[in-house]
Amino acid sequence: MNSENFTLSERIVSTSYIRQGSQARRSHEQLIRHLLEQGKCPEEGWSESTIELFLHELAVMDSNNFLGNCGVGEREGRVVSSLVARRHYRLIHGIGRSGDIAAIQPKAAGSSLLNKLTNSVVLDILKRTGVRSVVSCFVVPMATGMSLTLCFLTLRHRRPKAQYIIWPRIDQKSCFKAMITAGFEPVVVENILEGDELRTDLEAVEHKIKDLGAESILCVHSTTSCFAPRVPDRLEELASLCAKYNIPHIVNNAYGVQSSKCMHLIEQGARVGRIDAFVQSLDKNFMVPVGGAIIAGFDEAFIQEISKMYPGRASASPSLDVLITLLSLGASGYKKLLSERKEIYFFLAQELKSLASAHGERLLHTPHNPISLAMSLDGLQADSDKAVTQLGSMLFTRQVSGARVVPLGKEQTISGHTFHGFMSHSEIYPCPYLNAASAVGITQEDVRLCIKRLDKCLKTLRKELNVAKSSSPVSPSSQEDENDATK
Numbered sequence: 001m002n003s004e005n006f007t008l009s010e011r012i013v014s015t016s017y018i019r020q021g022s023q024a025r026r027s028h029e030q031l032i033r034h035l036l037e038q039g040k041c042p043e044e045g046w047s048e049s050t051i052e053l054f055l056h057e058l059a060v061m062d063s064n065n066f067l068g069n070c071g072v073g074e075r076e077g078r079v080v081s082s083l084v085a086r087r088h089y090r091l092i093h094g095i096g097r098s099g100d101i102a103a104i105q106p107k108a109a110g111s112s113l114l115n116k117l118t119n120s121v122v123l124d125i126l127k128r129t130g131v132r133s134v135v136s137c138f139v140v141p142m143a144t145g146m147s148l149t150l151c152f153l154t155l156r157h158r159r160p161k162a163q164y165i166i167w168p169r170i171d172q173k174s175c176f177k178a179m180i181t182a183g184f185e186p187v188v189v190e191n192i193l194e195g196d197e198l199r200t201d202l203e204a205v206e207h208k209i210k211d212l213g214a215e216s217i218l219c220v221h222s223t224t225s226c227f228a229p230r231v232p233d234r235l236e237e238l239a240s241l242c243a244k245y246n247i248p249h250i251v252n253n254a255y256g257v258q259s260s261k262c263m264h265l266i267e268q269g270a271r272v273g274r275i276d277a278f279v280q281s282l283d284k285n286f287m288v289p290v291g292g293a294i295i296a297g298f299d300e301a302f303i304q305e306i307s308k309m310y311p312g313r314a315s316a317s318p319s320l321d322v323l324i325t326l327l328s329l330g331a332s333g334y335k336k337l338l339s340e341r342k343e344i345y346f347f348l349a350q351e352l353k354s355l356a357s358a359h360g361e362r363l364l365h366t367p368h369n370p371i372s373l374a375m376s377l378d379g380l381q382a383d384s385d386k387a388v389t390q391l392g393s394m395l396f397t398r399q400v401s402g403a404r405v406v407p408l409g410k411e412q413t414i415s416g417h418t419f420h421g422f423m424s425h426s427e428i429y430p431c432p433y434l435n436a437a438s439a440v441g442i443t444q445e446d447v448r449l450c451i452k453r454l455d456k457c458l459k460t461l462r463k464e465l466n467v468a469k470s471s472s473p474v475s476p477s478s479q480e481d482e483n484d485a486t487k
Contacts, residue, residue, distance in 0.1 A: 001025060028053050035327075039120035041128070045330035052089075055324075059090040061110030077108070091320060094313045095141075101310040102138055111316055115139075118319040121326055122294055128331060129338070130263025131278075133270055136303040137296035139322060141315040144254045144281045145174030147293040148221070151250050151277050152182035154306045155218050159248070162218035166208050166247075168200045168233050170223045171425045173414055175252050180415040184218055188417070191230060191426055196364040196374075198230040198425050202237050209245050219248035219276070224262040225255040227404060227435050230425040231368035232256075235265040239273025248276045255284035257294075258338055258440040261370040270298050277306065282322050286334075287441050292318025337440050342370075344447060345438035349373055351451045352436060359458050364433060371439060374406075377432040380458075381408060383465045388432045394457040400450055404435035 001009075006022045028050045035042060035054075046054075059065050064077025071078070077092035079085045085092070093108035095101060095115040102119070104112045123137045140147050152165065165179045167186045179186045189205050191198035200222075209217060220242055222233040235251065242249040251269070256262030257280050269275045275298065282292035297303045326334065353363040356375045364374040380387040385407075392405030404423070408431070412422035420427040436450065 040124040058110035063107040136300040148178035200234040228366040228372040228374040235269035239269035242274040251278035257285035288321040374433040
């Protein structure tokens with residue numbers, strides 16, 4: 001409905017009623033106008049009706065929704081299922097063109113506008129959450145691992161002689177396979193143990209740079225968000241080393257957007273040294289379906305170079321999901337979620353500490369990890385080698401998801417490289433442990449239920465172990481020792 005149609009409507013319905021409806025329509029349009037003018041996340045969230053109106057307006061700008069359109073090409077936005085069409089708000093053409101994921105599509109002005117606005121809104125959120133000097137970003141319809149691969153492949157053209165990627169160890173398969181898939185050899189740098197924490201061995205990193213030669217190194221691949229007792233890498237020092245030796249630096253910031261500490265590390269690293277790009281997951285940070293990531297950086301030319309490396313058009317679903325979510329929440333709503341997450345982190349720490357104490361264990365001291373916590377399982381390991389992994393199975397069957405039980409001595413081979421002590425980020429970590437994380441969207445009820453079920457599992461497991469011990473046959477030598485003791 002435009003102003004002309006509202007005027008015509010006054011011939012049919014009372015003028016006062018039509019004007020009231022027109023004013024209501026303008027209130028929606030005012031919000032949309034502000035978004036188009038500023039390209040930033042609105043401070044307050046939009047209603048669903050405003051979002052749906054906006055998406056409908058975008059969709060009618062795409063050629064597949066033109067009245068009387070006649071398509072004779074191989075890609076005309078045809079969708080046979082009306083359910084699928086409604087699921088995507090009839091935004092069918094996707095984003096980008098064959099040569100650039102950020103390019104405008106002539107047949108899809110609405111989808112192209114959606115893509116540009118999403119990237120602009122997400123950039124605003126990255127700045128608000130702590131990386132104020134970030135210059136450019138784009139949403140890519142791949143999860144974190146493949147997005148890292150895209151960054152590495154882009155660097156290949158800049159550093160044709162490079163063979164290696166220096167990687168402070170983190171026991172997570174996708175970031176390791178990202179390097180392998182890109183065709184490079186990961187140079188694994190073991191972490192050093194400081195108290196309970198596993199931290200970046202800067203001396204070892206610099207030694208590897210000198211030993212291999214800067215020209216043969218594609219980049220340093222560092223990590224922020226991770227499972228305790230590993231903590232975020234020393235980004236400032238790594239960034240300084242990269243600047244010193246003129247080596248690119250790619251940061252895996254998988255779920256770090258929700259942590260002000262992780263974002264501050266990236267901001268400081270870029271300020272004092274070199275960070276070429278940082279990659280973060282959409283689902284882990286913005287609570288949308290899996291399948292998207294944000295690639296961001298401080299040099300617009302390099303970020304554009306990465307976007308042009310993506311072959312072909314791409315799905316608009318991740319962009320659509322995150323835009324709807326951020327428009328629904330508004331900047332204030334998202335900030336509130338991050339604040340609640342931080343509060344629950346301290347609540348989870350206190351509850352885990354109390355539970356650990358009650359079972360003769362302890363909460364590992366990992367103050368540099370702002371999201372993940374770890375509780376020792378020394379007692380279980382002493383009773384039985386299998387008890388630690390059994391605890392993980394018990395928690396899973398009792399619908400405690402996300403808790404991660406890490407035994408000692410596990411080995412895992414990934415793409416020909418064998419990791420000793422896999423899952424613990426170290427070959428020498430001294431104790432088994434259980435992980436729990438306070439990630440965005442967690443509630444106090446989640447924590448209470450987890451602690452209650454974990455407590456019950458630990459009691460049940462210890463009882464079973466005690467019964468097994470008491471019922472096990474006593475060897476003759478043990479019986480003689482016992483008789484001697486009684487004498």
